[in-house]
Amino acid sequence: MCGIVAYIGFQPAAPIIYKCLGKLEYRGYDSCGIAISNRDNITVEKDTKRVAALQFNTLPLDGKIGLGHTRWATCGEPSRANAHPHVDCLHKIAVVHNGNIENFEELRKALVGEGHIFTSETDTEVLPHLIEKYYEGELGQAVTRAIKDIRGSFAIAVICAGEEKVVLAKQKSPLVIGLIDKEYIAASDIAALLDYTDRVMYLEEGDVCNITTVGIELYRNGVLTELTEERIAWKPADTRLGGFSHYMMKEINEQPRVITETLAAFEGVSEKLIGLLDPPENRRTSLLMVGCGTSYHSALVGKYIFEELIGRPVNVELASELNYRANVIADKVALAISQSGETADTLQAVRRIKATGCKMVCITNVEGSQLSRLADLSIYTKAGPEISVASTKTFIAQVALLYAICISHANIDEILKKDLERGLGQIPILIRQFLNEQSNIETLGRYLATFNNVLFVARGINYPVALEGALKLKETSYIHGEGYAAGELKHGPFALLDSNTPAIAIVAHDRTYEAMLTNIREIKTRKAPVIAVVEEGDKEVADLVDIVIEVPHTDPFFSPMLNVVALQLLAYYTALERGCPIDFPRNLAKTVTVE
Ligand code: M6R
Numbered sequence: 001m002c003g004i005v006a007y008i009g010f011q012p013a014a015p016i017i018y019k020c021l022g023k024l025e026y027r028g029y030d031s032c033g034i035a036i037s038n039r040d041n042i043t044v045e046k047d048t049k050r051v052a053a054l055q056f057n058t059l060p061l062d063g064k065i066g067l068g069h070t071r072w073a074t075c076g077e078p079s080r081a082n083a084h085p086h087v088d089c090l091h092k093i094a095v096v097h098n099g100n101i102e103n104f105e106e107l108r109k110a111l112v113g114e115g116h117i118f119t120s121e122t123d124t125e126v127l128p129h130l131i132e133k134y135y136e137g138e139l140g141q142a143v144t145r146a147i148k149d150i151r152g153s154f155a156i157a158v159i160c161a162g163e164e165k166v167v168l169a170k171q172k173s174p175l176v177i178g179l180i181d182k183e184y185i186a187a188s189d190i191a192a193l194l195d196y197t198d199r200v201m202y203l204e205e206g207d208v209c210n211i212t213t214v215g216i217e218l219y220r221n222g223v224l225t226e227l228t229e230e231r232i233a234w235k236p237a238d239t240r241l242g243g244f245s246h247y248m249m250k251e252i253n254e255q256p257r258v259i260t261e262t263l264a265a266f267e268g269v270s271e272k273l274i275g276l277l278d279p280p281e282n283r284r285t286s287l288l289m290v291g292c293g294t295s296y297h298s299a300l301v302g303k304y305i306f307e308e309l310i311g312r313p314v315n316v317e318l319a320s321e322l323n324y325r326a327n328v329i330a331d332k333v334a335l336a337i338s339q340s341g342e343t344a345d346t347l348q349a350v351r352r353i354k355a356t357g358c359k360m361v362c363i364t365n366v367e368g369s370q371l372s373r374l375a376d377l378s379i380y381t382k383a384g385p386e387i388s389v390a391s392t393k394t395f396i397a398q399v400a401l402l403y404a405i406c407i408s409h410a411n412i413d414e415i416l417k418k419d420l421e422r423g424l425g426q427i428p429i430l431i432r433q434f435l436n437e438q439s440n441i442e443t444l445g446r447y448l449a450t451f452n453n454v455l456f457v458a459r460g461i462n463y464p465v466a467l468e469g470a471l472k473l474k475e476t477s478y479i480h481g482e483g484y485a486a487g488e489l490k491h492g493p494f495a496l497l498d499s500n501t502p503a504i505a506i507v508a509h510d511r512t513y514e515a516m517l518t519n520i521r522e523i524k525t526r527k528a529p530v531i532a533v534v535e536e537g538d539k540e541v542a543d544l545v546d547i548v549i550e551v552p553h554t555d556p557f558f559s560p561m562l563n564v565v566a567l568q569l570l571a572y573y574t575a576l577e578r579g580c581p582i583d584f585p586r587n588l589a590k591t592v593t594v595e
Contacts, residue, residue: 001589002084002098003027004175005068005192006157006166008211009183013066018055020185020192021068023239025051026247026387027188028589029070030078035085035094037159038063042094046083065166067157069096072589075104076121086125088132089117092161093139095131097124098188099153099173100594107149123152131158140210143167144219147208153344153594155203157186166211170203173593174342174370177201177209177216179229184211189342189591190368191385194236201227202368230368238384246576247583248388248476252568253435255396256428259561261382262397263424266404269379276359276377277333277409285331286313288358290322290349292592294391294471295337298398300464301560302335305402308461308557309420310410319349323595330358338362339386339394340591341369348595350374363401365394379405388583389590390476392568395468396431399561400424423555430552431565441549441566444531445573448502454479455493455503455528456567457486457519459512465560466506469567475585476575486512486519497526504570505532506563507541510556520544533566535559 003024007013017034032054033046038061045058051070069084076082085094101107104123107130112118116129130146131139139160147154153172159165168175168186178185178193178200187193190200201216203209209227210217218227244250277287287306289299296318303314315329319336322328323345334353338346341364350371354360362375365383372378381397407420448454454473456466463485470481484493486505497503503523507516521544523530530545535553542548549570551562575582 001593003070003188004096006186014061017068021051023192031083033083036061036063036066075123088128095127102152198232251393256432259400288334291337297468302402304461319345336362341366341371441569448574449577456483458506462506472571497528499527502529508556508559
């Protein structure tokens with residue numbers, strides 16, 4: 001999704017802005033641009049190029065104040081004209097924007113009627129014209145007035161020729177300011193800032209802020225307010241490839257460490273959380289979990305875990321669906337899961353759930369994210385920045401946390417509790433062993449790359465893993481993958497099966513085992529090739545299917561954490577064989593900040 005950057009300080013702005021934009025590329029974009037202010041002039045360069053190409057193909061820009069933008073088209077196709085920054089008629093005001101202006105058509109019509117000339121199809125372009133309309137010699141006041149006319153979501157950065165300041169405003173879309181000595185970089189997320197600073201300030205809904213080299217003047221609800229400084233724990237090296245050819249592979253390999261660090265950090269919040277989840281009046285109430293995409297899949301794993309171990313009912317909802325229900329049905333506590341903590345659908349669902357009086361716990365990877373600010377309690381996955389659009393290490397960290405929460409929450413005998421804790425603690429070692437020893441997935445990826453459709457089937461606790469495996473395959477390799485509950489095949493998808501549609505069966509040694517064998521036989525009868533992800537040494541499945549991927553033995557309760565790694569690798573190697581841009585799939589964005 002769109003990423004914005006703004007710089008003000010005493011160094012040439014352009015190289016810093018380009019570098020920060022480069023760090024936002026992972027969010028997904030189709031065009032980019034920069035505006036540099038130098039005394040009475042603003043120079044804008046933009047195109048449908050990559051950030052590095054734009055920088056390489058433009059003359060050096062002189063000036064110590066500027067804006068940058070990576071655009072993920074939502075309103076108007078990707079083109080030079082639609083790329084940001086957008087400017088007013090006199091080319092004195094430049095704006096970058098992340099978000100969605102719902103009433104832009106009526107605003108545009110009125111502005112055109114007043115003589116403003118538009119040059120793009122975007123919603124954003126109404127902003128520089130509105131600011132121009134209200135400008136009376138001070139940019140901050142004009143921005144404050146202009147945003148009163150806007151309905152929708154926005155994080156904006158604005159500059160004006162002749163004024164040595166950057167003005168920021170935020171409503172629903174993310175915006176953070178990085179502090180360096182007498183220099184400031186504002187950006188959509190902290191990944192952009194890591195090379196420059198670990199000191200940040202987060203803006204809240206409705207904030208408007210004027211930044212000069214003298215300092216930050218923040219207006220919250222119109223009142224001048226002090227911002228609090230916070231520290232980022234991530235390091236610049238966390239965003240580098242570190243010898244891997246793709247972030248996805250790097251992040252898959254980080255999983256053992258990520259689980260260990262996530263579980264260690266959880267110990268610090270466990271008591272607080274249990275206090276919230278488990279007061280006597282809550283024990284029989286249901287727990288609502290929400291998320292999108294991969295985070296939704298981890299919530300589904302959570303449902304199986306909670307219901308299996310403690311019998312507490314869990315309702316899992318797609319945030320985007322919950323947002324359009326007439327009524328939100330939530331009990332006392334709900335849990336929102338989001339890697340970025342900025343997914344617009346999830347944030348909106350959280351607002352709706354909170355409005356019912358329900359307490360909100362969140363699992364997120366980004367401290368300071370909007371989700372963590374909305375939640376009553378935040379639990380962090382310690383995955384470090386996840387750059388690849390396809391989530392891997394954050395999924396496993398979310399799932400590890402759900403296990404840890406469930407085990408510490410469970411009213412079970414101490415010996416069983418210790419056993420489960422030990423079992424969970426072993427998972428990083430088993431994943432490391434699997435990553436080191438697995439030998440046939442690369443070959444299998446080459447084989448899978450020749451098909452157009454692949455079915456992923458499982459039952460029980462591994463059903464969400466089938467959904468996640470299918471999602472990983474489709475987004476990285478552009479092969480249609482469909483995850484299905486194995487027992488549902490006979491209710492429709494059997495019609496798809498033939499020798500051109502392989503099925504990937506995820507088989508765990510739990511109460512679903514025999515039923516899975518039956519389903520595999522049914523699939524084989526329809527001549528579909530079957531690849532099974534099984535526990536090592538499972539002869540019975542090996543004899544039945546065409547190929548097996550063996551994962552190390554574990555308690556089947558924890559099997560999703562091993563099985564999903566096999567499917568992540570399979571998606572990776574399939575995409576590699578097909579020559580796909582693994583880390584940055586077409587049309588996708590890492591952080592989805594529009595609904
Ligand atoms: O940041 P979030 O976890 O809220 O993102 C939600 C989805 O957009 C995300 O999980 C997406 O499905 C994955 N990146 C796909 O691999």
